[in-house]
Amino acid sequence: MIIVENKIFDEINIGQTQSLKRTLTNDDIVLFGTMSGDTNPTHFEGEDGSGRKHRVVGHGMWSASLISALLGNYLPGAGTVYRSQQLDFHRPVELGDELTVSVTVTAKHPADHSVELACLAVNQRAEVVLTGTATVIAPTEKQRYEQRALPELKPHRSHQIFETLIERCKGLEPVSMAVCHPCDEISLAGPIAAAEEGLIEPVLVGPRAKMEAIAAGLGIDIGKYRIVESEHSADSATKAVALCRNGETAGLMKGSLHTDEMMHAVAQRELGLRTERRISHVFVMDVPAYPRMLMVTDAAINIYPTLEDKVDILQNAIDLAHVLGVEQPKVAILSAVETVYPKITSTLEAAALCKMADRGQITGALLEGPLAFDNAISEEAARIKKIVSPVAGKADILLVPDLEAGNMLAKQLSYLADAEAAGIVLGARVPIVLTSRADSARARLASCAVAVLHARGRVQKTKIAAE
Numbered sequence: 001m002i003i004v005e006n007k008i009f010d011e012i013n014i015g016q017t018q019s020l021k022r023t024l025t026n027d028d029i030v031l032f033g034t035m036s037g038d039t040n041p042t043h044f045e046g047e048d049g050s051g052r053k054h055r056v057v058g059h060g061m062w063s064a065s066l067i068s069a070l071l072g073n074y075l076p077g078a079g080t081v082y083r084s085q086q087l088d089f090h091r092p093v094e095l096g097d098e099l100t101v102s103v104t105v106t107a108k109h110p111a112d113h114s115v116e117l118a119c120l121a122v123n124q125r126a127e128v129v130l131t132g133t134a135t136v137i138a139p140t141e142k143q144r145y146e147q148r149a150l151p152e153l154k155p156h157r158s159h160q161i162f163e164t165l166i167e168r169c170k171g172l173e174p175v176s177m178a179v180c181h182p183c184d185e186i187s188l189a190g191p192i193a194a195a196e197e198g199l200i201e202p203v204l205v206g207p208r209a210k211m212e213a214i215a216a217g218l219g220i221d222i223g224k225y226r227i228v229e230s231e232h233s234a235d236s237a238t239k240a241v242a243l244c245r246n247g248e249t250a251g252l253m254k255g256s257l258h259t260d261e262m263m264h265a266v267a268q269r270e271l272g273l274r275t276e277r278r279i280s281h282v283f284v285m286d287v288p289a290y291p292r293m294l295m296v297t298d299a300a301i302n303i304y305p306t307l308e309d310k311v312d313i314l315q316n317a318i319d320l321a322h323v324l325g326v327e328q329p330k331v332a333i334l335s336a337v338e339t340v341y342p343k344i345t346s347t348l349e350a351a352a353l354c355k356m357a358d359r360g361q362i363t364g365a366l367l368e369g370p371l372a373f374d375n376a377i378s379e380e381a382a383r384i385k386k387i388v389s390p391v392a393g394k395a396d397i398l399l400v401p402d403l404e405a406g407n408m409l410a411k412q413l414s415y416l417a418d419a420e421a422a423g424i425v426l427g428a429r430v431p432i433v434l435t436s437r438a439d440s441a442r443a444r445l446a447s448c449a450v451a452v453l454h455a456r457g458r459v460q461k462t463k464i465a466a467e
Helices: 026-036 060-073 159-167 187-196 207-218 234-244 259-267 307-323 345-358 373-377 379-384 403-416 443-467
Strands: 003-005 017-023 081-089 099-107 115-120 130-135 143-147 174-182 200-206 224-227 252-254 278-287 294-297 330-334 366-371 397-401 420-426
Touching: 017 060, 017 259, 026 060, 026 099, 060 115, 060 159, 060 379, 081 115, 099 130, 099 345, 099 420, 115 307, 130 234, 130 373, 143 420, 159 278, 159 420, 159 443, 174 234, 187 200, 187 252, 187 443, 200 234, 200 252, 200 443, 207 330, 224 234, 234 252, 234 259, 252 259, 252 366, 252 443, 278 307, 278 403, 278 443, 294 307, 294 403, 307 330, 307 345, 307 397, 307 420, 345 366, 366 373, 373 379, 373 397, 403 420
Parallel strands: 174 200, 174 252, 200 224, 294 397, 330 366, 330 397
Antiparallel strands: 003 143, 017 099, 081 130, 099 115, 115 130, 278 294, 278 420
């Protein structure tokens, strides 16, 4: 608890001064831009109007607002009324600059209790950033109070990653996809919406009469799509997998049957879709509080993966990241701690996986582990714990210790951090779209987009290998 008190007019003396220090962060810039509506590209990371990278410069009035904070909080403090402000800006404040802002009393006027103050801001290099004068009406009544604790605000970007993925599929040929037993409203409407967006060409595998009845209730015409008749959900799984195995479809999507039932057909050695790779699941997540796409693996297929399993789980996710445009993904191998601790198996496996990457057994990414979750996604947490790594705080992929941890993490991000998640299974002959009844329409489309990009990436990779 911090107790502050104001300075009434009679207590203020010529030459009296007050100062504060503040470092300009990216959060400051984003929040000030949001509050003011000033979206000048000069103030934001990225490219300028000519397409070139530029240095990030803070809003000039952000610096000026620190003067207001000094006047309102300390000198004179509570009860102060602004009358006028004149400022000259001498040089820009760049991201990471530390400003020392001060006000100094230069004149007092008893007739109206006004006070004139000289204003100054200098950066960490002692360069003058701004100068000016302020005139305020000082309070005449003493106030002593507890400084108000304001809520901590963090920029919360809008969902945009999924829109980008879907947009990337525009202009690509739609991918044929076997939709396995779409026998409820959600599981039928999803692939039809993806077809209307031009993402997929669905092949509906299930009891025809049942699917047609559901479509009629939704006002959907499924007559223009190929239908493969089946008797029940197990038969749907067998026939949908067969379509993928014989090359008639390039992807598989789960309908209203249970995941285990479909994956049982996928995993059969002779008639399924297995490859030399371990089959694994990846959540592709759009987390508004995180500045980049985040992938979580494995949260749906492998319950307690071995070290050998994790090699394939990682490589599957890394290969997907490449297809989605991340050239060198940063992989954080999660545990409860960021040090190797023999009693925690996941820390030993993390260390082993990093060494395997050093030896070329895992390729295409930067690996770091063990890392606790905070160190993986927060640069500030990594800095405090003195973790020096190109991955810490900037992870693109999170490898979780087991399914329980991954499933809980993904759902926590969805329900507590307003994240949306697209789900895909990798390591099989074709990408497999796993959707949940709780998924939004956008997440379902994004899952299809990820599958389309993955399928097209496989085709491109095969062509390059053949050449």
